[in-house]
Amino acid sequence: xxxxxxxxxxxxxxxxxxxxxxxxxxxxxxxxxxxxxxxxxxxxxxxxxxxxxxxxxxxxxxxxxxxxxxxxxxxxxxxxxxxxxxxxxxxxxxxxxxxxxxxxxxxxxxxxxxxxxxxxxxxxxxxxxxxxxx
Numbered sequence: 508x509x510x511x512x513x514x515x516x517x518x519x520x521x522x523x524x525x526x527x528x529x530x531x532x533x534x535x536x537x538x539x540x541x542x543x544x545x546x547x548x549x550x551x552x553x554x555x556x557x558x559x560x561x562x563x564x565x566x567x568x569x570x571x572x573x574x575x576x577x578x579x580x581x582x583x584x585x586x587x588x589x590x591x592x593x594x595x596x597x598x599x600x601x602x603x604x605x606x607x608x609x610x611x612x613x614x615x616x617x618x619x620x621x622x623x624x625x626x627x628x629x630x631x632x633x634x635x636x637x638x639x640x641x
Contacts, residue, residue, distance in 0.1 A: 508597055510590035510641050513619075514552065514559040518575050519582040522549055522564040529553050529562070537562075543618055548572050550618050561588070561618070586625070586635035594622045594640040606630045614640070 519525040522540060529535040536554045543550060547570035553560035563585065565573040575585060591597040594614050602608060607627035614622030617639055626636040 508591060508600065510592060512558050513588040513590050513637075513639050514561045515587055516561040516563055516585040516637070517582060518572050518579070518585040519562050519564050520576055520580065522551060522562060525562045525564075525582070526551050529560075535560075541618060542566055545615060546571075546617070552618075586637050588623075588637035588639055590641040591638050592641050594624060594638055597638055598624055601626065 517525075526537045526540075530537050533553075538552045538554070540549050540551050542548075544566060547566050548563040549566045550561050550563045553562065563572055565576065572585070576582065598608055598612065598614075602612070607630055609625040609627060612624075614624050617623035617637075619639065622640040624638045626638065628635040
């Protein structure tokens with residue numbers, strides 16, 4: 508069911524500073540910031556040869572990232588995103604196997620303009636998992 512690793516997401520308290528750090532210290536190419544109001548975040552992607560690193564900061568007070576940063580003020584790894592060929596089939600399989608899909612269980616459009624779902628971290632060794640339609 509799982510396809511390739513699409514990205515690893517890191518929550519940061521200051522997106523501009525984190526982007527500059529990746530550019531200047533690591534020599535990475537970083538995309539322009541993209542606001543995703545439906546997810547409550549602003550993101551950039553750091554391009555690396557085998558995947559991407561998503562840096563995300565809260566967008567608005569109701570952002571789920573704000574709660575994460577309250578517990579981890581310096582930031583930290585937030586989630587891992589895997590591609591799947593059929594997100595609805597993956598969702599249905601996972602639910603039948605006992606996994607919890609966050610939200611209402613319906614895919615939302617993510618940063619790559621593709622449907623995404625999130626799986627409860629308690630069902631996957633403490634790791635929040637995002638699934639993205641390939």
